Amino acid sequence: MIMQRKIKHLLYGIAVLLLVVAGTDLAKAQNAIDLRINEILVLNESNYVDDFGMHNGWIEIFNSAYSPINIGGCYLTDDLSNPTKYWIPIGDPATIIPPRGYVVFYADQRPARGIFHLNFTLENTETIALFDANGRTKIDELKITQPQKVDVTYGRLTDGGENWDFMEFSTPGANNDHSRKASAGEKFVQMDPYGIGMTMIAMFVVFSALALLYIIYKNIGLFFVQKASKAAKKDLQATIPGKHTKEEGMSGEVNAAIAMALYLYQSELHDEENTVLTIRKVSRNYSPWSSKIYTLRKSPR
Amino acid sequence: MGTFFDFIIEHISQFLQFTAFANMTFGHVIMICIGLVFIYLAIAKEFEPMLLIPIGFGILVGNVAFAPGFKIGVYETGSVLNYLYFGVLQGIYPPLIFLGIGAMTDFSALISNPKLILIGAAAQLGIFGAYCIALALGFSPTEAGAIAIIGGADGPTAIFLSSKLAPDLMGAIAISAYSYMALVPVIQPPIMRLLTNSKERLIRMKPPRAVSKVEKIIFAIAGMLLTTFIVPSGLPLLGMLFFGNLLKESGVTKRLADTAKGPMIDIVTILIGLTVGASTQATTFLTLKSVGIFALGAGSFIIATTGGVLFVKLLNVFLKEGRKINPLIGNSGVSAVPDSARVSQVVGLEYDKTNHLLMHAMGPNVAGVIGSAVAAGILLSFLM
Incomplete structure (x- = not known):
């Protein structure tokens, strides 16, 4: 019900925005x-x-x-x-x-x-x-x-x-x-013959555009990191004995144990019924979390 | 009988006049040699083979001297090569290449550490440094703008902008841009070593965090809207780049993404490489301006690399210990993807065998693609 109301409000908002835009000169069709x-x-x-x-x-x-x-x-x-x-x-x-x-x-x-x-x-x-x-x-x-x-x-x-x-x-x-007109570039150079002005303006614009992206992405990132840490905390609480109420909250260790059992069963090694499975976090200085490195072409000789 | 032989001899001599041997000039020989060097570098040294092979062969195609008027050359209206060249002249191919680049680029490194975006902005200094020098050398404002974009180290952007601002110089600009992109592993390392000390080269950066799918989708949409709202003239490039990325990250358009990053970009790369190469006919290419463009191209790459590395050093002044950035990734702010990031990795490993900088360098590297497209949009809006 709340969701429907939100969607309704969103649609109203979009409709109002479209009306406002349609009333401006910018929205004129050619x-x-x-x-x-x-x-x-x-x-x-x-x-x-x-x-x-x-x-x-x-x-x-x-x-x-x-x-x-x-x-x-x-x-x-x-x-x-x-x-x-x-x-x-x-x-x-x-x-x-x-x-x-x-x-x-x-x-x-x-x-x-x-x-x-x-x-x-x-x-x-x-x-x-x-x-x-x-x-x-x-x-x-x-x-x-x-x-x-x-x-x-x-x-x-x-x-x-x-x-x-x-x-x-x-x-x-x-x-x-019919008056003689300089091109946009000529006008620019008349005022800025050495390109210093262009450099300053352009670098300012490039920085502004990317800085805006940075600010927005920093905050979006923070939001997602917080969300992820909350979810992790919740998972941790769910794994504490006596507090494990949801079946879907199975930890990675449980999944790994089931997978190992299935593997042993399929490999017909089901006689080993009392094996202890030790899961150790792999510690490496460099983690190729993305496989991009493997897709690069070879370095030039 | 005598008349018949005269007729035969006349036609044989006419035929001989049509051969490339009869029309060959010293300039054509020089250009064919340049084409052969490109092909050699691509095959023997593996310098950007995907680009240098089509361009090198295109140079050979463009410099087979022919008698004009038979609809053969790239500049002759109605010739097959002229039709293919239309995509370059009208700036059609570069946005299509950007679509493919978007579909094959993983922005995770950038999203996980957004401050790396700013390095991509700093490295655009090469573009505007080259613009100032080009003006000082007497190039017209539009020519200076078109030449300056070489400093963005982005072939499609260079072709796109030069096709709008200085179509006559497009061949020289494209060849210069691609040549220096191929030479990134040669040009950048000495500058990086010169501008950093041994302590800085050993800085270890925090491994990038895992980035969720939603973040990547938001990045593609927000990135397009933000950058093009500021610089609408960059829309053809930026719009296609982020669109390609959305195809990849949405996860529901795998076929489209595969086409964009596979067959489509390959086809366009072949066409753009061959026709840009063919546009370097000695008669139009071998001029003093072309020499100047090559010199300016080198200068712009040097300034861009310097700008990126020095900016990281400046940024480190404000960053806390443990959050500092290795300045060896500053060079990758130029958008030669992924070569400049690979240079960061290679140079970083020279000083610490366990310090892998590649994933960190990919951040500024892809930011450089965005930055150079934004810079191209600015030049277009000011100078056109």
């Missing part, structure tokens, strides 16, 4: 929810041309995940009261956006020209939104509050980042941030 409206061009006179050679407004969608995402089935709209305004067709390989990749939709109100041609334009648009395949979950939304400039795109300063502004360069289907 799916359509990772898509972002990344850059737009509303007034296109001499900027990027579509696959028909036309200048139209366009919307760039960025996959911020590290796995491919199929945008097919999602909806793009310029009207929040009509979230399913443009349904992105499914089944086309072109709708699969590679990890950290982009797709560009042309807002030319000519959906007959292909799946990337929307059924609305951006000239008078105040809002652009991307909805999930269920048509209800809003994945991302952009409110166009500033007057747009001709041939100047408006986008996130870094791909998937929070800050928006007019861009110096138009980058449809490419990284928004």
Whole structure:
């Protein structure tokens, strides 16, 4: 009964933990929810041309995940009261956006020209939104509050980042941030040219990880040693004459005597009925309690 | 008739141009000699034969000079060797080897005396010492990180990290790591003797206690969770290592454990050894950088051994009499399992024929495997 209650409590605990984790950003699955409206061009006179050679407004969608995402089935709209305004067709390989990749939709109100041609334009648009395949979950939304400039795109300063502004360069289907960036390693070495910082941090982390293991294992070990010594004490008490109440508490000596008797019987030496069996603890400096030594390869000659 | 003979001669000369003799360079000859030395060391001296035979033969395979364009070489897309090399390039083989290592490793020595874990951490100093030197020699940060891991004395970890940080140097790094691992019995003993006195070498350690099955199971699970929570980038290696160990210790997945530590690790060892060897084509391998990598590899092993031995001496300052650790097991903090533990045993027996250090040395030795995987994770997260 107590056990059942404990299991019940444990299950409740796990369920609560899962709910908490599910509510955090960290638990987000890498799916359509990772898509972002990344850059737009509303007034296109001499900027990027579509696959028909036309200048139209366009919307760039960025996959911020590290796995491919199929945008097919999602909806793009310029009207929040009509979230399913443009349904992105499914089944086309072109709708699969590679990890950290982009797709560009042309807002030319000519959906007959292909799946990337929307059924609305951006000239008078105040809002652009991307909805999930269920048509209800809003994945991302952009409110166009500033007057747009001709041939100047408006986008996130870094791909998937929070800050928006007019861009110096138009980058449809490419990284928004054109500034020269040092790699993580280069940045590290700029601050730590001799590697002393890396050594200190890394050794600290390695020591912390293994020290944590040490602390936990020291305590687990203590627990098991105490448990073993308690069990040994109990066994000892059970072997005291008059206190031996449980049959399963037979000592090693009794087992050895039975084994010896069986051996003698099987060897047909059962005539020796009054033999004294002496069991002596083997004392050796080295006890090969694990046979690993015998499994090693020979030392190199 | 004359035209026919011209045709025959033209094709014979074309054929001759395709032979390795026509394409051979001095570099190929040098690499073939290196491959032969590896094979000799493996067979005649029994230096890590399981590794040096596949790598040595792989060097021979990789340095048969051929005319490019026939999908033959390890670097030619679509060749058989290139497909096999994919597992190295993408870091697939090392975690599989770690699975096998986990399934064949008994962590009892470590569990019974957990403070030995810390020696495995101290010996990782070799990695970061080599990182500093590599930076000073002008290697880029990612190259320095990839080269430094040689000091972890762990071939799969070295291949895994270099495939991520510096794929161009992977052949040289892998060859260097495995060469020095084979030379552990030569490199470590002089350093151990130099850093210890006769009294320290005779320290007797308490025999390890018997460890229960439950403790071993908890170790596999807690070990994975703790280390990877701190360094998630070490997950492919550490996750597989502890998973393999759980297969072994659970006692209910004997077939899986047997496969992981038997046929599977053998197959992967063959593939990784042969393809890493074959990746040392003279045209890409014989460079000044490779020479630098070999020099740094030696340096990192020396620093790692020194770090481990000196750390034990430092630890002994705080330990009571009777609980002191023999500093001759400090070298085994580098993760060349079980060679460095065997070196502790051999050197220990030189000074006391009845002082067996092997089981004690296995503790830091397996801790070194964990430590080097954690160190690789740190380098990956900082430099990539």
